[in-house]
Amino acid sequence: MSEPITATAPPAPPTRAPYRWRWAALFVILAGEVMDLLDATVTNIAAPSMRADLGGSEGTIQWMGAAYTLAMAVGLITGGRLGDIFGRKRMFLIGAAGFTAGSLLCAVAQTPEVLIGARVIQGLFGSVMLPQGLGMIKEMFPPAEMGKAFGMFGPVMGLSAVGGPILAGWLVEADFWGTGWRMIFLVNLPLGLAALAAGMRFLPESRSPHPLRLDMGGVALASLGGFLVIFPLVQGREHDWPLWAFAMLVASVVVFAVFGLFQSRRSRSGGDPLIVPSLFRKRAFTGGLLTGIVFFSGMAGFMLVFNLYTQMGLGYSALKAGLAMAPWSAGMIVGFGLAQPLQRFGRRLLQGGTLVMALGVAGVLLTLNITGTHPNPWQLAPALVVAGIGMGLLMSPFFDIVLAGVEEHETGSASGTLTAVQQLGSAFGYALLGTVFFDLLGGVPSAGSFDQAIKVTLWVVAGMLVVTFAVAFLLPRQARENAEAAH
Template structure:
């Protein structure tokens, strides 16, 4: 097999590259698209699913969490299964299982069955996804490796932005009366095409050394992943109880035990699940840290921005998705700009990080200038710059991280890197989601204070003064706060019931009642939008901080993926 190391310029020529490598790459990318779409669509479809199937707010939360959790705990094992039984075989098994899981999601008749089907999707996705990176390293010669890995950036970007757009369109279109079920049914032809094309174009690939499955290592890695992902996803729902922090602390202990066990197994000549030699490679260890920080910020920002545009600004599902299209287009542009600059290696990644941070800062400035009436067109320039920066950042990332991985380490490296992406995504959603929702109550209450002078003037115009006016103002503030922090959005807070009662009591005629209702509704809407805007501005500052951290930890990476790049530069 052709290896990645190009430092030995006098080495004899290796075998010819795999003939169908570009067709095989598109099969692998199709699997990535299915994964990215299904990781995101329930963020958009959740409220619609809940209306039809019922369930609590926690059930809706688990529609995404069940997928992420099962995917994260299975990924490292999935990479090793490809090493042992063959990457093509495990890719096809994973793709078939993922497609069946999608069908089970589409026909689910209860929240519990739907969540269970999401677990099936995640587990088979964990078998399917790690095989792709390993096959790419075997199929492509070093001179084409950058372009092959670089394709992941725009595909992931397009999928992350296209997922909400596609979900919103399919739900609104309600093809054949399927409603939200179509977001899962669409995976069936895509999965079938991936299986058929995979049978034809994917190469036979496995580790050249016979390996055994590391069952204790698999259990320890799964337990460690479960202990960190579960409290990150579920903790806010229960107001961060003691057990959530104990589980996170426990995950650190189990990860330490896992590392000790794997090193011990390797010293004794066994076949560890994660090859310890990987962590002696600067590119790989630096890539894990950089990927964890970056994906935390990117996925967390994507979720919170969608919440802000839909709930805060009142955009429709489709409009909220379409407003992110400039980000998607920016990623394609950034990827294109990065191709002739690949020789700059880490400098290119750093440049993309800086540009992305400037784009996020431009979003913040846009919100400050445009206020609560900000439109998708006003957001477009800043989102375009953010996307260009992300494309330039992602283009060299996988190539730098995996360039020095040896043949026998490929399965471990692919599974571990993809698992860290999933854990980073879960952490980012938990962190930024918790900060965002934690800020909402106070921000909405403060915004209610800002709109109070106009509300008092409107009430005074219809002869509502004194104690009745004070009661309406106080109840509006309390109602805004309580709605923002409510765990169950369907339950009307007591303060909002009091507000309605106070408004009715202040009315002296049908005309004055209508005027009071209009004044209260206007004030409440403005306070809500301003409160959401204030929370979003804080999140943007947090995201910029995470991008600064990404910039710093990227110094852990080598300057170039290969020595030849350094010489050429």
């Protein structure tokens, strides 16, 4: 799930008259958020049905999620700049149109390759659409209403997190007009067209008076580096880990090093780098990137593997699998709510959330050991609620802590980079934990192999949470401390 509206930015000048249609425009922006939030999770539920219909290898299941999030990660870094340069309304509409077209291509795909390509289109256009909301909200709303406007995102994200998997499972199982899994993408068409029509009517014209220039060289290097990590992790297992898989992983390190040098050189020469190099001299920001990529990898990978386990291993229907995941999403909403009055604890709240989430993962492992190879959703629910609460507690202070110490001229680059790392971590999690899971299943999966695969994968997730807890010590104790250190 992407978080493009999490950055804290200076409010609009108080002398500016509030935009007349600001609340209608906000709902247009929220419609774009809903499309992204739904499509970031629905393939986890529908993946087994997609593969059964279209064919393809086990890697196809991983690519359905990884292709979307990797494309989103690359595009988000520069998506906000496109709005600053060409106009936020224009880029939102282009992004919404492209995302809707990509959804249609997903729905009509007849091969796994076409479906994966269409997912890339969705991710790229989504990364153009989503970042525009922040700039428009800052200009539309007066300071007194800014909190209410941003407050709308929490319930929308929560409802999407709970409803997305259930909706996907229901649509797949209902099989309206024989569409099967294709309906999970077709539902984007009326939502996307409505967002386009309302956006042309209600969104304000908005752009930055001093936009940064595009860094296409940086985009190319970042894209290549991400691909060189994800591709061998997904495809290497299917080819028995050939030499080229390890060569690509080594090459990714070289490419990212070249990317860093390129960004420094561009900054020194007076250009506009994709990522402002001074950010990496801030311990809090660097620690935030490490914390984020480890945590979001574990979270996304767990969600994929758990849905595969319930459907392929336990024989749940798509709807039952979606309902089985609902306690996790509900717990996340509770966690966000519990975290609001506890923000002053900063890093301790984040680390406490990590421990609660680890406790939930341990609870899932304990449940599997007690119930054997055929647990039912009610038996899994308590541990999933605890894990979800921990995730909500962890995520609530994360962005504020990491971004609070960023200088004003670094805010756009920092928020875009942090959000992109969230998506890149998700892609990495799909690749890594999906590979661990499928590797343990073996050629002819049995109930015992599924049981072993999910347990080992959960241990890996627990290990990633331990790393998250440790790396979080690089973060300041609270957002205020971070901001004071920066100045």
